[in-house]
Amino acid sequence: MPVQDNEKRHMTPSLTLFDKLWQEHCIQSDASGEDLLLIDRILLHERTGAVALEALREKGREVKTPAHVFCTMDHIVSNRPGRTRNEARTPGGDVFISSTRESAARSGVTLIDIDDARQGIVHVMAPELGIVQPGVSIVCPDSHTCSLGAFGALAWGIGSSAAEHALATQTLKQKKPANMRVTLKGALQPGVYAKDIVLALIAQVGAGAAANHAVEFTGEGVRQMSMEGRMTLCNMAVEFAAFTALIAPDEKTFEYLAGREFAPTGAQFDEALSWWRDLASDEEAAFDKDIILDTDALAPQISWGVSPEQSGGIDQTLPLMTDLPAEKEKAVENALAYMGLQPGQRLLGEAVDGAFIGSCTNGRIEDLRAAASILKGTQISPDVKAICVPGSQAVKRQAEEEGIAEIFKQAGFEWGEPGCGYCFYAGGDTFAPGARVVSSTNRNFEGRQGPGVRTHLCSPATVAASAIAGVIADPREAGGVRPV
Amino acid sequence: MKPFTTHRGIAAPLVRDNIDTDQIIPSREMKTVGKTGLSEGLFAGWRYLTPDARDLNPDFILNKPAFENASILIAGANFGCGSSREHAVWALAEYGIRAVIAESFGSIFRANAIRNGVLPVTLPRASIKRLATDIQDSAQPPQIEIDLNKCVLLMNGESEAVIMSFQLADAEREMLLNGYDPVDLTQKHSAKIEDFIRDHRIKRPWIYKDKI
Numbered sequence: 001m002p003v004q005d006n007e008k009r010h011m012t013p014s015l016t017l018f019d020k021l022w023q024e025h026c027i028q029s030d031a032s033g034e035d036l037l038l039i040d041r042i043l044l045h046e047r048t049g050a051v052a053l054e055a056l057r058e059k060g061r062e063v064k065t066p067a068h069v070f071c072t073m074d075h076i077v078s079n080r081p082g083r084t085r086n087e088a089r090t091p092g093g094d095v096f097i098s099s100t101r102e103s104a105a106r107s108g109v110t111l112i113d114i115d116d117a118r119q120g121i122v123h124v125m126a127p128e129l130g131i132v133q134p135g136v137s138i139v140c141p142d143s144h145t146c147s148l149g150a151f152g153a154l155a156w157g158i159g160s161s162a163a164e165h166a167l168a169t170q171t172l173k174q175k176k177p178a179n180m181r182v183t184l185k186g187a188l189q190p191g192v193y194a195k196d197i198v199l200a201l202i203a204q205v206g207a208g209a210a211a212n213h214a215v216e217f218t219g220e221g222v223r224q225m226s227m228e229g230r231m232t233l234c235n236m237a238v239e240f241a242a243f244t245a246l247i248a249p250d251e252k253t254f255e256y257l258a259g260r261e262f263a264p265t266g267a268q269f270d271e272a273l274s275w276w277r278d279l280a281s282d283e284e285a286a287f288d289k290d291i292i293l294d295t296d297a298l299a300p301q302i303s304w305g306v307s308p309e310q311s312g313g314i315d316q317t318l319p320l321m322t323d324l325p326a327e328k329e330k331a332v333e334n335a336l337a338y339m340g341l342q343p344g345q346r347l348l349g350e351a352v353d354g355a356f357i358g359s360c361t362n363g364r365i366e367d368l369r370a371a372a373s374i375l376k377g378t379q380i381s382p383d384v385k386a387i388c389v390p391g392s393q394a395v396k397r398q399a400e401e402e403g404i405a406e407i408f409k410q411a412g413f414e415w416g417e418p419g420c421g422y423c424f425y426a427g428g429d430t431f432a433p434g435a436r437v438v439s440s441t442n443r444n445f446e447g448r449q450g451p452g453v454r455t456h457l458c459s460p461a462t463v464a465a466s467a468i469a470g471v472i473a474d475p476r477e478a479g480g481v482r483p484v
Numbered sequence: 485m486k487p488f489t490t491h492r493g494i495a496a497p498l499v500r501d502n503i504d505t506d507q508i509i510p511s512r513e514m515k516t517v518g519k520t521g522l523s524e525g526l527f528a529g530w531r532y533l534t535p536d537a538r539d540l541n542p543d544f545i546l547n548k549p550a551f552e553n554a555s556i557l558i559a560g561a562n563f564g565c566g567s568s569r570e571h572a573v574w575a576l577a578e579y580g581i582r583a584v585i586a587e588s589f590g591s592i593f594r595a596n597a598i599r600n601g602v603l604p605v606t607l608p609r610a611s612i613k614r615l616a617t618d619i620q621d622s623a624q625p626p627q628i629e630i631d632l633n634k635c636v637l638l639m640n641g642e643s644e645a646v647i648m649s650f651q652l653a654d655a656e657r658e659m660l661l662n663g664y665d666p667v668d669l670t671q672k673h674s675a676k677i678e679d680f681i682r683d684h685r686i687k688r689p690w691i692y693k694d695k696i
């Protein structure tokens with residue numbers, strides 16, 4: 001290797017993408033190792049955003065840069081077709097809607113209201129509007145903000161008090177997490193999706209594996225993936241405790257963003273582009289943890305317990321108690337009891353009561369297309385209550401234009417108005433206690449979708465195949481699986 | 485913010501891994517656009533027998549007479565993972581929990597705790613097991629004393645006293661000890677922040693060009 005190169009490298013040490021984005025935003029560091037970071041964009045929703053705006057006002061503070069703050073309605077809004085402006089999905093939820101509307105108007109932030117043509121789940125809407133861009137720092141009082149790292153942004157979820165801090169000062173104090181790299185090797189078999197990859201990963205490394213790490217997804221598998229797939233991947237980083245996830249932007253990213261409402265235009269787009277193209281980890285950058293996942297032989301995955309780490313291949317049998325390390329035994333026993341399952345049993349063929357497609361994990365157009373390719377021309381089992389809630393108005397419109405909405409409805413799915421829908425339960429309509437639900441969401445915690453509801457996380461394709469069969473079913477055996 | 489200097493109280497062992505914020509406070513219990521009135525919903529799924537009524541589940545640790553006044557929780561790994569809802573910390577604080585001892589924490593939960601005067605104490609698995617076993621083996625649960633000035637924890641168990649030290653970043657310790665408001669602290673640096681923004685605006689102008 002030429003000496004010059006070495007010298008050069010010596011002068012500018014190799015950095016990861018995460019290091020670079022951190023450096024870009026670091027205003028100062030204090031003695032205890034906490035950095036003060038500039039925050040370029042703040043996202044809010046009616047569930048946690050109103051609390052932050054309200055608390056700010058009570059302390060007599062103002063939003064420092066309202067033009068950089070965007071608020072939507074997604075968590076509590078009703079999903080009933082024809083919903084009215086204040087209609088909530090949960091009893092008493094209309095207070096959140098109206099108080100968000102008031103505090104947004106008072107503080108001058110951009111509100112994307114329930115009846116706005118751009119409304120959607122915050123993590124679905126922000127990319128669609130070009131609010132998230134490579135290289136920006138962006139926070140939201142919502143743990144799945146890591147989804148937005150798919151654009152090469154420094155995006156992470158915070159609490160309401162931290163949101164107050166960001167709103168008041170345009171900064172956040174944060175200790176810098178370590179770097180983890182997950183490299184995806186190999187291709188994907190038909191019927192296997194980004195969701196399956198990330199479930200397999202979490203099952204392998206454990207729900208606490210990336211604590212205090214930023215995870216960069218890289219490798220051939222990521223490059224081949226659409227922006228939608230990349231968002232699914234990054235979405236679930238928080239489910240293995242990551243501070244956030246990120247993916248180096250590439251032509252797919254730039255193409256996706258061009259022409260979006262809040263993306264740069266004209267000469268500024270080109271200027272931005274020349275910087276965006278440099279946003280990648282240096283070849284020799286060191287990662288504190290390195291994981292390689294081979295996806296060549298990966299089967300569709302499904303969760304069987306009450307933590308996303310309790311997942312496995314759909315054709316496998318559940319763990320036998322005798323196989324388990326002693327410290328996992330109790331957790332698995334509790335999980336199986338809650339889920340109404342037996343050690344050693346197969347999941348395939350287990351009767352299903354409910355099916356849900358939607359959420360910030362899998363509520364985008366590509367997800368709906370994958371499910372529709374299986375649902376086309378068929379009927380779901382009469383024993384299954386099935387619902388699809390598109391992630392945003394844009395997704396819904398596109399699905400209606402492509403005839404996908406019709407396929408869902410004819411198959412027997414309810415077709416809802418955009419929002420978080422059945423991803424989480426806060427009172428109101430949901431599945432019955434004890435119901436077994438195949439769900440394209442990200443959390444299978446006890447009671448997440450309703451008291452006693454048994455959630456099985458899987459891809460939209462697996463949800464569709466299972467809804468048709470009335471039992472947990474392998475999408476590879478259903479007709480119409482798209483070739484990869 | 486309520487400062488945390490020293491605290492003495494009963495610790496309730498709830499030693500499970502991955503206790504997520506949906507368990508700490510289920511979504512259905514977050515009924516107001518505010519930070520109060522949440523303690524009733526704390527661990528609602530475990531604490532009450534049915535979701536709709538408030539009949540106490542006698543098997544749940546905080547419902548046992550010896551732990552009724554617990555002000556410290558002892559948990560396993562990854563406590564507070566999941567949803568970012570700060571309501572989890574507000575519910576704990578309102579209930580009277582001043583510190584949570586765990587093997588590790590969900591990162592958002594941990595930051596929320598510090599901002600609300602609830603001390604997150606990280607200890608190795610073996611130490612947590614030791615504390616929990618000692619407590620469970622005692623006829624009357626011993627009190628735990630936590631001194632944030634020295635970063636030590638003391639438990640006068642039936643057999644012998646246990647002293648353990650823990651670590652916390654200086655800035656976090658300062659904030660808890662003094663009950664500082666983090667916004668006030670940051671605003672002391674506003675000149676520096678403004679300079680940084682001015683440079684950033686020149687370097688990345690498109691980030692500042694919003695169509696509103």
Ligand code: SF4
Pocket residue numbers: 074075121122123142144359360361419420421423424441442
């Ligand atoms: S869809 Fe579910 S996980 Fe995503 S933001 Fe909404 S409630 Fe949270």
